[in-house]
Amino acid sequence: MINILDKMSSRKIELVKILSSETRYFSVKELSEQLNISNKTLVRTVELLKEDMQSWTSNVEILDKNILGYCLCQLDGFSIKEIEVYYYKDSIIYQVIDELFHNKFVDIKTFANERYLSYTVVYTNIVEIRELISDFSLELELNKKIHIKGTEMQIRYFYFSFYWNILGGVEWPFRFYDKQNAFEYIEIIETFYSRELSVSETEFFLYWIGTIFNRVHLMKKSVDCSQFHLYKGAYNELEKMLRPKLLSKNFAADSVDEEVLFIYLILFGFQPRRTYGEQDQTQIRTELNKNIESIVASYWMREFYGNFSVNLTISEQITLYTNLVIQHFRLMVFRGGGDFFENQNLFIPECDPSMELLLKNAVKTIASELFQIDQIKNLNLDRKLIESYYKQELYDLLTSDYRMGSIKVAIISQFGEKINQHLKNIVISKTNVKIEFCSFTDADVDLIISNRSYSEIIQKKNSQAELIIWNDTPTELDKKKVTEVLKKISNQRQYSVFLEALNTTVEEAIN
Incomplete structure (x- = not known):
């Protein structure tokens, strides 16, 4: 960030x-x-x-x-987060951007005098803002009245990104739009998604609604989505729900169509990634398969099968294709934001260095081949950001529970099943990998945990199994050891699965 x-x-x-x-x-x-x-x-x-x-x-x-x-x-x-917000709001850059958004910024001299700052200090920070917004294909014009120049779509996207990543729902920054009024649109969004939004998703979309209404109220700016008119017809139900509401809020009649389309672009582009192995009730558009994001996703799938010798289930193929369409769609509609969103919605646990290298190089191999295709090259996508998405996608796909299997753990204790259940809960809490409990004599047990170093364990355990001897009441050091060993087993499993999935030619190229 x-x-x-x-x-x-x-x-x-x-x-x-x-x-x-x-x-x-x-x-x-x-x-x-x-x-x-x-x-x-x-x-x-x-x-x-x-x-x-x-x-x-x-x-x-x-x-x-x-x-x-x-x-x-x-x-x-x-x-x-509340402490971070305190210091962010106290920064010069935040205050300048906040005043620009609320149309309160007069000039550098006035801003500096009101805060007992030097003109030079304020100007230096404003120059940093210019660099920041350039990533969004925007310009900061330093004329007598400073303002951000660019398309209304990108300006809204920048302000939303700025407030959401700085405040993250801790505070409501939109002075001219009451947060309670925004909730009436959450019901529409939930109808569009055919599910209830989580708390964080609700806050996320409330910030988008606040951004839109604040811009319309203050700047009287309507958004121009003409380059995305090909998507019209894909959101008829959404339009039926939104149009009367926007008209009742004094939106200009000739701007409502564009505003509805803009909200559709947000809802489609920022929907959550699908999770491998879960049943997904939300259907991806099938009528738009000839659009560029679908074409790019198809190219990606082709490169994937060319680089990996792995058979995907139908469910995995649908999830992978859906995620790729959504990610490419978002990057084509909303430009920039890599510094804001580099780590947003992406979660890759700390990998073994060997696994990290395999993952990184495999992504670069696929991306390099994709970006040689003219249709993709001409899109001018953020290469760094898109590679981070590809990395997440490959990681999630190849390390899903279905492909990783479970880590088999045997717990030995003389205190009975009730205590054993407590010990099992401790083990489960120390990893995000699926755990399966078994007998220590099982041939494929991965980890044996005991409160005594019984000779029978040493004699009968398989040579591959890890062994931990912990206290009757596990200490923090005992729990830390469990975490470390589970991580070691998980990393070894991930590396093995990933290596097995790579084609021999790709593996040689990476090495």
Whole structure:
């Protein structure tokens, strides 16, 4: 994600993250080494952070013990995100962009004088904004009245991306549109998706609605979606629900069609990725298979089968194709945002370096072949961002429960089944990989956990199985060991599955 903070604010946030990572005291030396600053600077940073905390309602404070160091006292409701929002909103870049969005920015001199800042400091930050929005195919014109120049679609996309990634639903930034009024559109979105939205999804789309209505209210700007008119006819039900509502909100009659289409582009482009192995009730469009995002997805599937010797189930093929269509659609409609969305909705657990290298190079191989095709090359897609999506897609596909199988774990305890169930719950909580419990004598057991080093275990366990001896009541160190071993087994399994899936020629090229 982008960083619009000054050095001190960034350091304070990092300090809070370190202190909140464990419930113990951290020495000055330990903290200064982790933050790569002097002891004197560390002490000063803590003092400034304490001063900031006095103005917060957040349930957190720093405990100071001269000998032991510093400890963060966290009460119920503590959230690092709220602290991040505090510092983001205090930054010059945030305040300039917020005033531009709300049409309150007069000029640099006025902005600087109101905040007792120098003209040069404000101007330097505004230059950084120019670089930031260029990724969205936008320009910042530094004339007498500063304004963002570009298409209304991209301007809205930038403001939405900015607020969502900075605030993330913690606060409502849209001063001229009441959040409660936005909820009437959530029901329409849920009808469109044929399911109930999660809390985070609801907030996500509320921010989009707030962005649209604020722009229409303040700037009297209608969006132009003429280049996407080929999608008309794909959202008749959505149009029936949205059109009367927008007309009742004083949207110009000649702009409603474009606004409905814009909302459709948002709903289709930002729908969640499908998960491999889950039944999906939402049907992808079949009438638009000749559109460019479908063509690119087909090319991708062709390259995949050319590089991987793996047979996909029908369900996997549908999920993969659907995800590819959605991802390419979004990248073609909404340009830029890589610095904002690089890590959004993407989750790849820390892999073994060998697996990471295989994954990275396999993605580059597929992407390089795709971007040689004129139809794809001419789209000018964000190569870095699209490769991150490809990486996630390959990882999810080839490491799904269906392909990975389960890790077989045997737990030995003399305290009975009730205690055993508690121990099983501990093991399950230490990994996101599917766990199957079995007997320690099973030929394919992966991990044996016991509270005693019984000779029978040593004699009968297979040579491949890992062995952990933990305490009758597992300690934090015991649990950490379980986590490490499960991760090791999972990484080995992932590498094996991935290597087996690669074609020999591709494997040789990667090596």
